[in-house]
Amino acid sequence: MSIKVTIVPVTPYQQNCSILKCESSGKAAIVDPGGDTDRILAAVEQLGASVEKIILTHGHMDHCAASDLLRQQLSVPIEGPHEDDRFWIDKLPEWCKMANFPVAEAFEPDRWLAAGDTVTVGEQTLRVFHCPGHTPGHVVFLHDGQRLAWVGDVIFQGSIGRTDFPRGNHDELIASIRSTLFPLGDDITFIPGHGPTSTFGQERQSNPFVADQRYG
Numbered sequence: 001m002s003i004k005v006t007i008v009p010v011t012p013y014q015q016n017c018s019i020l021k022c023e024s025s026g027k028a029a030i031v032d033p034g035g036d037t038d039r040i041l042a043a044v045e046q047l048g049a050s051v052e053k054i055i056l057t058h059g060h061m062d063h064c065a066a067s068d069l070l071r072q073q074l075s076v077p078i079e080g081p082h083e084d085d086r087f088w089i090d091k092l093p094e095w096c097k098m099a100n101f102p103v104a105e106a107f108e109p110d111r112w113l114a115a116g117d118t119v120t121v122g123e124q125t126l127r128v129f130h131c132p133g134h135t136p137g138h139v140v141f142l143h144d145g146q147r148l149a150w151v152g153d154v155i156f157q158g159s160i161g162r163t164d165f166p167r168g169n170h171d172e173l174i175a176s177i178r179s180t181l182f183p184l185g186d187d188i189t190f191i192p193g194h195g196p197t198s199t200f201g202q203e204r205q206s207n208p209f210v211a212d213q214r215y216g
Contacts, residue, residue, distance in 0.1 A: 002023055003020050003021065003124050003145075003146060004023055005020055006018070007019075008036070010034050010039060010040065011034045013034065014194060015062040017031065017036075017040055018030075018191055019043055020121050021121075024123050026049060026122065027049070027051075027121060028044060028121065029051070029053050029121040030054045032063040033054060034063050037066050037073070051070075051074050051076055053121070054067050054071060054078045055078075056078065056080040056139075057081060057141070057151070057153070058134065058138040059085035059087075059088030059089040059092075059135060059137065060088060061092055061104065062193075064089065064092070067107065068107035071107075077109075077110035078107070078110050079109060080113045080139055081112070081113060081135075082113055082114060082130050082137035083112040083114075084136035085136060085138070087167070089107060089109075090106045091106070092105065092106050092107075093106060113128045113130075113139050115128065115130035119141065124145075125143075126141040127142045127144065129181070131151075131177075132169065133154065133169050133175070133176045133177075134153045134161030134162065134165075135153075135165070135167065136167045138153070140154060140180075148189050149184070151190045151192055152192070152193045153192070153193040154181070154192075155192060156198075157197070158206070158208070160210060161193075177203075178210055181200060182200050182204055184200065185200065185201075186200055186201025186204060188200045
């Protein structure tokens with residue numbers, strides 16, 4: 001059995017919130033709920049899933065602002081991101097106010113994640129990779145069986161994450177992509193934080209920021 005995935009674009013930022021359902025158990029995880037909880041929960045209901053946790057790639061508001069609300073509503077834990085993103089989550093109210101984003105309170109995840117950790121969704125397992133650069137505590141989730149990754153704002157189809165935010169680091173971001181993600185395999189399809197899916201192989205060939213020909 002495998003994972004069934006529904007992508008729900010949320011907030012004015014059109015952030016890709018994913019719902020992962022373990023088909024054998026019916027258990028599900030919500031990845032990066034930035035807002036629009038009614039839309040997210042409607043998608044969960046349509047999947048016929050039972051949410052058992054929320055998992056976060058990083059601490060930016062468009063990826064995590066609805067996390068604590070859903071945690072309270074569903075009585076489930078939050079796992080992720082890496083603790084180096086604590087300062088982003090601590091300042092959520094300020095960032096939301098500055099961006100005219102629906103106000104969200106600071107929160108503490110139930111579990112911070114680190115490189116080499118695993119996260120379970122029902123009977124399925126996701127591997128965790130620490131991929132700093134866009135934010136210092138950014139993590140990526142990989143389901144080996146389906147060759148599917150959730151990369152947040154590390155890499156997009158034809159682009160990469162911004163590094164002009166506090167504690168962003170362009171060199172770290174390039175290293176995260178080329179040294180951590182690309183070696184996982186060209187065949188891996190990734191769901192980015194915004195926009196369409198792609199594969200690591202496609203980005204190695206054609207992404208102007210990280211393609212092999214640029215670093216050959």
